[in-house]
Amino acid sequence: MTQVTLTELCIFAASEAFRGNGEIVATGVGPVPRLGASLAKLTHSPELMMTDGECYLVEQPVPIGPRAYDDRKPAGHLPFSRFFDSAVWTGRRHAMVTPTQIDRFGQINLSYMGGTYQQPKTQMLGVRGFPGNTIYHPNSFFFPAHSPRVFVPGEVDMISGAGYNPAKRVAGGNYSGVDLRTIVTNLCVIDFGGKDAEGNRAMRVVSLHPGVTFDEVQEATGFALELAEDVAQTPLPGAEALEIIARLDPHGIRASVIKDNPPALRG
Amino acid sequence: MMLDKRMSAAEIVAQIRDGMTVGIGGWGPRRKPMALVRELLRSDVKDLTVVAYGGADVGMLCAAGKVKKLVFAFVSLDAIPLEPWFRKAREGGKLEVLEVDEGMFQWGLKAAAFQLPFLPTRVGLGTDLAELGGLKTVQSPYADGETLIAMPALKLDVALVHVNRSDWRGNVQVYGPDVYYDEWFAKAAQKTFVSCEELVDRMEDHYPEHAQANLFERCFVSGVVEMHCGAHPSSMPPHYGWDMKAFKAYAGAAKDPGDWDAVKDRFVGASEAQYLESNGGKEAVAALPLPIF
Numbered sequence: 001m002t003q004v005t006l007t008e009l010c011i012f013a014a015s016e017a018f019r020g021n022g023e024i025v026a027t028g029v030g031p032v033p034r035l036g037a038s039l040a041k042l043t044h045s046p047e048l049m050m051t052d053g054e055c056y057l058v059e060q061p062v063p064i065g066p067r068a069y070d071d072r073k074p075a076g077h078l079p080f081s082r083f084f085d086s087a088v089w090t091g092r093r094h095a096m097v098t099p100t101q102i103d104r105f106g107q108i109n110l111s112y113m114g115g116t117y118q119q120p121k122t123q124m125l126g127v128r129g130f131p132g133n134t135i136y137h138p139n140s141f142f143f144p145a146h147s148p149r150v151f152v153p154g155e156v157d158m159i160s161g162a163g164y165n166p167a168k169r170v171a172g173g174n175y176s177g178v179d180l181r182t183i184v185t186n187l188c189v190i191d192f193g194g195k196d197a198e199g200n201r202a203m204r205v206v207s208l209h210p211g212v213t214f215d216e217v218q219e220a221t222g223f224a225l226e227l228a229e230d231v232a233q234t235p236l237p238g239a240e241a242l243e244i245i246a247r248l249d250p251h252g253i254r255a256s257v258i259k260d261n262p263p264a265l266r267g
Numbered sequence: 268m269m270l271d272k273r274m275s276a277a278e279i280v281a282q283i284r285d286g287m288t289v290g291i292g293g294w295g296p297r298r299k300p301m302a303l304v305r306e307l308l309r310s311d312v313k314d315l316t317v318v319a320y321g322g323a324d325v326g327m328l329c330a331a332g333k334v335k336k337l338v339f340a341f342v343s344l345d346a347i348p349l350e351p352w353f354r355k356a357r358e359g360g361k362l363e364v365l366e367v368d369e370g371m372f373q374w375g376l377k378a379a380a381f382q383l384p385f386l387p388t389r390v391g392l393g394t395d396l397a398e399l400g401g402l403k404t405v406q407s408p409y410a411d412g413e414t415l416i417a418m419p420a421l422k423l424d425v426a427l428v429h430v431n432r433s434d435w436r437g438n439v440q441v442y443g444p445d446v447y448y449d450e451w452f453a454k455a456a457q458k459t460f461v462s463c464e465e466l467v468d469r470m471e472d473h474y475p476e477h478a479q480a481n482l483f484e485r486c487f488v489s490g491v492v493e494m495h496c497g498a499h500p501s502s503m504p505p506h507y508g509w510d511m512k513a514f515k516a517y518a519g520a521a522k523d524p525g526d527w528d529a530v531k532d533r534f535v536g537a538s539e540a541q542y543l544e545s546n547g548g549k550e551a552v553a554a555l556p557l558p559i560f
Binding site: 052053054055056065066067069077079080081083084088089107111112115116117118119120121122123124125126127128129130131132134135136158159160161162163165168169170171172173174175177178 | 556
């Protein structure tokens with residue numbers, strides 16, 4: 001049997017973020033989040049809804065990578081033209097995405113880095129749907145290379161998605177929809193179950209991947225993390241999960257997600 | 268006697284004057300009215316405010332120096348995530364911008380369509396958008412007293428949209444798997460000009476069984492022109508997919524020295540006929556496979 005890879009462990013951890021979410025649209029952007037959401041639907045959470053990545057709702061998750069256009073079997077329709085009405089602004093969605101930066105408040109950035117807003121050093125995509133996603137429905141994140149360049153000290157360069165920063169809240173604003181759930185990285189799994197000195201929700205390491213220490217995670221993070229009392233080792237996917245992952249990624253795209261595609265168990 | 272809204276692409280572009288606000292339908296590299304954008308690129312028009320879910324339309328207009336201000340949530344070619352010509356313009360400090368969330372964007376088009384000054388939303392709270400974009404808040408006058416962001420109306424002087432079919436009167440049929448926000452671009456504009464893959468004289472004589480594909484009514488259409496492959500290199504399902512080879516060449520041309528004037532002939536052409544010919548003609552475009560996501 002081939003070795004379980006670290007990416008497969010991350011996919012398995014990502015699928016747990018979607019457990020028990022109910023009848024909502026599970027959106028995974030990028031190979032690991034998408035395979036995680038699909039794995040959740042095919043195992044513990046069949047009630048999840050998801051699209052083919054374009055606009056059709058599918059009950060059978062669509063494999064990633066090249067395929068025939070008509071391979072997906074639509075059971076419903078959720079085009080962008082209805083996406084905010086149906087999924088985002090009704091809160092019936094949980095997205096797992098990969099922003100360029102995240103800070104200790106869970107604020108995320110996809111817009112630009114460095115320079116000024118008038119003249120950015122690096123222009124990226126723009127905020128896309130992050131502001132609406134973060135104010136309306138649960139969000140989780142995946143980062144393939146945990147580092148202080150991603151988990152930045154201070155605050156992100158441009159706050160594209162709302163977090164738990166009290167300084168960014170206006171009187172009378174309704175922030176009840178801000179619900180940051182799970183962060184899966186190449187080192188660990190984090191939630192927002194911690195509390196900082198001011199009583200704000202803060203990041204907490206809930207499981208460490210096999211062979212990873214908390215010190216290693218802390219060193220790769222630009223701000224102080226908490227460690228859960230009952231911190232566990234991130235579980236390895238079993239044979240059934242691995243078979244499903246392989247079926248959903250027939251071209252092996254997952255091998256290129258984490259640098260050098262290391263095994264889950266450090267040798 | 269029937270309404271006849273047929274125009275040439277040049278006549279449509281002649282309606283766009285310096286300083287106008289122009290909305291462009293489609294989404295990223297999908298369903299973009301690129302033939303009309305190319306015609307705009309062949310004109311002398313400048314200082315435009317462009318409102319778009321941006322793709323190569325935005326990148327080309329930025330590269331050509333036609334954009335004074337851009338209203339956007341993203342600019343991307345999907346498989347090429349960062350639109351290189353847009354990126355150059357931003358990093359050169361050349362653009363005024365109003366950056367908004369994707370949902371706020373369509374909300375602003377709807378406010379314009381309904382002739383409202385703004386529509387309230389929670390979206391944007393907790394982010395830098397309001398401060399950077401000068402967006403104001405409003406307070407609910409009801410017991411809840413909630414503070415909301417007032418998304419200003421995105422009023423358009425002109426909207427450009429590419430559709431599958433139209434008749435001479437502007438009865439359109441739009442039937443891709445996702446029509447994005449083309450309906451709201453059309454309704455947010457003083458004048459909407461439509462290019463189409465197929466133009467017929469009277470829709471009822473040709474495709475009456477497809478009337479449900481009439482995404483917006485003809486009162487929102489000021490002019491129509493038939494432009495085969497008019498979305499190329501963006502996708503136009505079910506007719507053709509995007510042309511990734513063309514997008515790669517376009518993105519590659521942005522690298523050093525990245526001089527638009529030196530490369531624009533390849534991506535704009537002297538005429539639409541010449542452009543299409545240099546991209547393999549109708550048959551080659553029709554053979555482009557629909558994209559997989």
